[in-house]
Amino acid sequence: MPASTVTGGAPRRSRRGASRLSILGLAPFAAYVVLFLGLPTVLALSTGLFDGDGAFTTTNLEALVDPVIVRTFWNSIWLSALTAVIGAVVGAAACYALLDAKPDGPLRTVVDSISGVLAQFGGVMLAFAFVTLIGTQGLLRVILQNNFGIDIFASGVWLYEVPGLVLPYIYFQVPLMIIVFLPALEALKPQWAEASATLGGTRATYWWRIGMPVLAPSFIGSLLLLFANSFSSYATAAALTSQGQGIVPLQIRAALTSETVLGRENLAGALALGMIVVMVVVMAIYSVFERRASRWQR
Known part of the structure; x- marks a missing residue:
C-alpha cells in the first residue's frame, strides 16, 4: 500500500511541477500583454472618461460624434x-x-524571406521610398513627365493626402497576406481533390464546392487581420501626411501635441478608446473565423 501511494504520488508531483514551469514560461508573454495592451487600455479609459481634475465626465466621448472626428x-x-x-x-x-x-x-524560400521582410517594412523608410519614387520630384514621376508627358499629379498631389496612403499600405498588406494565408492553402488535403475527381468533378467544381468553402473562414480571418493592421498603422501616414489629421492615429497625435482640440481636454484618450472598440470588434470576429478555419487544418 505505501509503495503504491509513493508510485502514484510521483506522477502527480511531476505534473504539478510541469504546470508550474509552463506558467513560468508564459510570464514574459503575460508581461508583454500587460505593458503593451492592458496598460494602454487603462490609460485610454482613464484619460477618456475623466477630465484634468480626475472627475468623471462624458465630454470627451461626446467628441466622437463631432463631424470632424x-x-x-x-x-x-x-x-x-x-x-x-x-x-x-x-x-x-x-x-x-x-x-x-x-x-x-x-x-x-525567396518568397517567404521577402514577405517576412516587406510585411515589416513600414514607417518612415517606406514613406521615404515612395517619396523618392513618385513624389513631386520622384524618379518615376520625373521620367513619366519629361519623356512621356504624363503627370501623375495632374489632379493634385494625392500622395500626401489620405488617398495617397493606399499604395504604401498595399505594399506591406500583400506580404502579410502571403504569410498568414499560405498555410491555410497548404492545409487542403490532396485526398479531397482526388475524391472530387473520382466522383466526376472538374477542377472548377472542386474549388467551388470544396476548396473555397473550406478556405472561406481563413480568408475572411486574414482579411480582418489586414484591416486591423492597416487601421492601427501610424508611422507611414505620419511621414506622408504630416500636414493633416485625415486618419485616427494622426488625430490622436494632434490631440496630444496641441493644448486644446475642439475645446476638450483628454480628447486623445477618447479617440484611443474609439480605436480600441473598433479593434476589439474586428479581432473578436477574427477569432470566430479562425476557430472555424482550424477545424479543417487538423
Whole structure:
C-alpha cells in the first residue's frame, strides 16, 4: 500500500511541477500583454472618461460624434477596408501561384524571406521610398513627365493626402497576406481533390464546392487581420501626411501635441478608446473565423 501511494504520488508531483514551469514560461508573454495592451487600455479609459481634475465626465466621448472626428474615423475605416481587400485578393492569388512550389525550394524560400521582410517594412523608410519614387520630384514621376508627358499629379498631389496612403499600405498588406494565408492553402488535403475527381468533378467544381468553402473562414480571418493592421498603422501616414489629421492615429497625435482640440481636454484618450472598440470588434470576429478555419487544418 505505501509503495503504491509513493508510485502514484510521483506522477502527480511531476505534473504539478510541469504546470508550474509552463506558467513560468508564459510570464514574459503575460508581461508583454500587460505593458503593451492592458496598460494602454487603462490609460485610454482613464484619460477618456475623466477630465484634468480626475472627475468623471462624458465630454470627451461626446467628441466622437463631432463631424470632424466622424470623418476621421470614416477615413480610417475605408482606407483600412480598401487596402485589406486589395491586399487579401492579391496575396491570395500569389499564394495560389505558390501551391506547386516545393516548400523547401528556392522559390518558396525567396518568397517567404521577402514577405517576412516587406510585411515589416513600414514607417518612415517606406514613406521615404515612395517619396523618392513618385513624389513631386520622384524618379518615376520625373521620367513619366519629361519623356512621356504624363503627370501623375495632374489632379493634385494625392500622395500626401489620405488617398495617397493606399499604395504604401498595399505594399506591406500583400506580404502579410502571403504569410498568414499560405498555410491555410497548404492545409487542403490532396485526398479531397482526388475524391472530387473520382466522383466526376472538374477542377472548377472542386474549388467551388470544396476548396473555397473550406478556405472561406481563413480568408475572411486574414482579411480582418489586414484591416486591423492597416487601421492601427501610424508611422507611414505620419511621414506622408504630416500636414493633416485625415486618419485616427494622426488625430490622436494632434490631440496630444496641441493644448486644446475642439475645446476638450483628454480628447486623445477618447479617440484611443474609439480605436480600441473598433479593434476589439474586428479581432473578436477574427477569432470566430479562425476557430472555424482550424477545424479543417487538423
